[in-house]
């Protein structure tokens with residue numbers, strides 16, 4: 373089993389890169405695990421309380437569950453990946469049955485901050501886009517897809533997202549084996565990662 377970690381700031385293009393990488397792989401060969409599925413269960417809080425959570429701090433992630441799920445997959449066991457709702461800021465209570473495959477791609481802003489998880493990755497990738505580009509993408513995506521408005525996105529950017537990015541996320545670039553610049557669509561980098569995967573699968 374090959375485990376690839378793909379980190380990078382919000383809006384850097386992690387999900388887009390993952391989708392491009394897996395385009396040529398067969399479903400039965402690859403699992404994608406998103407760190408977003410592992411935000412802490414906050415059902416004990418009201419919606420108002422949940423909106424105030426710092427979702428860019430490592431503590432917001434249930435890393436224990438993520439570690440145990442990755443270990444299970446490595447051991448050939450099936451897991452139940454939680455489903456997360458950005459609109460509700462909480463897990464939905466549903467799960468997705470995820471079976472072990474030859475390649476596992478784990479993507480998320482904070483995945484390289486955790487030593488145990490970092491050590492499980494065979495390849496560590498950091499996706500980089502400039503912060504103004506990421507903010508523009510985040511604004512468009514959160515307003516169009518995640519039910520936010522301009523004020524909410526800018527408030528979160530200033531209060532938590534930018535400082536957490538500088539404190540926790542950007543420094544993990546030093547752990548990366550490969551850094552993919554994505555201020556433009558980077559097909560060359562995607563081709564290189566696809567080639568590495570195909571070689572490892574052969």
Ligand SMILES: Nc1ncnc2c1ncn2[C@@H]1O[C@H](COP(=O)(O)OP(=O)(O)O)[C@@H](O)[C@H]1O
Nearest residue numbers: 382383384385386387388509513554555556557
């Ligand atoms: N290289 C790129 N150039 C322009 N827009 C991009 C690029 N990569 C991603 N996007 C767009 O930016 C937004 C955020 O990308 P996404 O892949 O969801 O980022 P992340 O998963 O890192 O938060 C999406 O709307 C996506 O279509």
Ligand SMILES: O=c1ccn([C@@H]2O[C@H](COP(=O)(O)O)[C@@H](O)[C@H]2O)c(=O)[nH]1
Nearest residue numbers: 381382383408427428458461462481533
């Ligand atoms: O309930 C939530 C949980 C997280 N967020 C924001 O999501 C991004 C991480 O997701 P990406 O897909 O990598 O952008 C993070 O910056 C959190 O601020 C949220 O808005 N609501």
